[in-house]
Amino acid sequence: MYSNDEPSVFVCANPFNIPARLLSGKGRQLGVYTSSAMIACGWWCFLDAVIQSSSVVGATPMGFEDWFSGILTTFGMIVVNMIDKSRLYGEASQYDSVAWKARLFLFMGFALMAGGLAGSICTLILKYVIHLDSTDIYFGVAGVIQNSLIMLSAMVLWMAQSAQGEFVYNVQL
Amino acid sequence: MAGLKSIIGLAFVLAIGFLFVILSCALYNNWWPLLVVATYVLAPLPNEIFGRCSEEHGSELWNDDDNSSSFTDAGRFITGILIVTGFCLPFVLAHAEVITVPAMIMSIIGGVLVYGTIIAYTHFFSREQDISV
Numbered sequence: 506m507y508s509n510d511e512p513s514v515f516v517c518a519n520p521f522n523i524p525a526r527l528l529s530g531k532g533r534q535l536g537v538y539t540s541s542a543m544i545a546c547g548w549w550c551f552l553d554a555v556i557q558s559s560s561v562v563g564a565t566p567m568g569f570e571d572w573f574s575g576i577l578t579t580f581g582m583i584v585v586n587m588i589d590k591s592r593l594y595g596e597a598s599q600y601d602s603v604a605w606k607a608r609l610f611l612f613m614g615f616a617l618m619a620g621g622l623a624g625s626i627c628t629l630i631l632k633y634v635i636h637l638d639s640t641d642i643y644f645g646v647a648g649v650i651q652n653s654l655i656m657l658s659a660m661v662l663w664m665a666q667s668a669q670g671e672f673v674y675n676v677q678l
Numbered sequence: 679m680a681g682l683k684s685i686i687g688l689a690f691v692l693a694i695g696f697l698f699v700i701l702s703c704a705l706y707n708n709w710w711p712l713l714v715v716a717t718y719v720l721a722p723l724p725n726e727i728f729g730r731c732s733e734e735h736g737s738e739l740w741n742d743d744d745n746s747s748s749f750t751d752a753g754r755f756i757t758g759i760l761i762v763t764g765f766c767l768p769f770v771l772a773h774a775e776v777i778t779v780p781a782m783i784m785s786i787i788g789g790v791l792v793y794g795t796i797i798a799y800t801h802f803f804s805r806e807q808d809i810s811v
Contacts, residue, residue, distance in 0.1 A: 533751070534754060537751050537754045537755055537758070538754060538757075538758045539758075540755070540758075541754065541755040541756070541757070541758025541759045541762070542758050542759075542761075542762045544759065545758070545759040545762035545763055545766065546762060546766065549762070549763070549766035549767075549769075549770060552770060553766075553769075553770045553773055553774075556770060556773075556774045557773065557774060560774050560775070662755075665751075666748075666751065
């Protein structure tokens with residue numbers, strides 16, 4: 506891992522570092538705002554579908570099975586982003602129980618998010634694509650959009666919060 | 679006293695913003711778009727509260743070098759959600775045909791004006807405080 510202030514023989518030391526340096530001041534702020542915008546867009550997309558399904562006559566009603574995957578993904582996002590990042594990078598010595606726990610919870614959070622996304626795709630296929638109710642496929646697609654936006658939002662928030670000094674960390678992850 | 683003109687200008691912008699929102703409600707006799715104002719008025723609050731919270735905890739413990747802590751991040755996160763809600767709410771209402779499309783446009787413009795006024799005013803005010811301190 507090379508630090509930024511190490512002298513380089515080239516004029517332009519690392520071209521991939523330039524955007525990182527430009528963003529270094531406001532990067533974290535921008536990332537947090539972006540991630541909050543993404544999660545709000547995702548949930549509003551889903552809520553729009555729910556409102557449509559109850560207000561349009563003859564549309565397929567949306568029940569708990571549609572809500573469930575979104576709730577799972579949001580819960581996974583909360584779990585992932587509540588973990589103290591510095592615990593994770595603690596060296597993996599044999600009985601380091603804190604890092605072990607942190608990694609376990611990280612795994613659970615990512616599993617929740619992936620499960621939510623998979624669940625929404627499952628709902629889309631099983632409930633909407635198979636029955637082919639022409640316009641109602643939007644309700645399933647909205648669920649998939651919602652879950653992928655929440656996942657993206659979790660990743661952007663993660664990157665923004667771990668982007669302290671070195672951009673190398675989040676590229677690794 | 680250069681600030682006096684901008685205060686008056688901001689007050690006018692705020693009034694025009696409210697005019698838009700109230701027109702979008704009253705023209706169609708449908709008061710749902712007023713919710714937009716509520717979200718925009720609430721939007722700066724988390725940022726302020728959490729920012730104050732991180733200030734009080736002292737700099738070395740919670741704040742990093744670029745003056746961001748998890749508290750300020752949480753505040754920004756909730757603020758961002760509220761701002762996007764202010765945009766999305768009229769869209770969803772119009773899509774569900776609760777309000778008409780012109781009402782949606784007017785309420786969005788009005789909401790942006792109101793929120794811009796609040797942001798500009800806090801920016802201005804905090805700069806004044808910096809000078810006095």
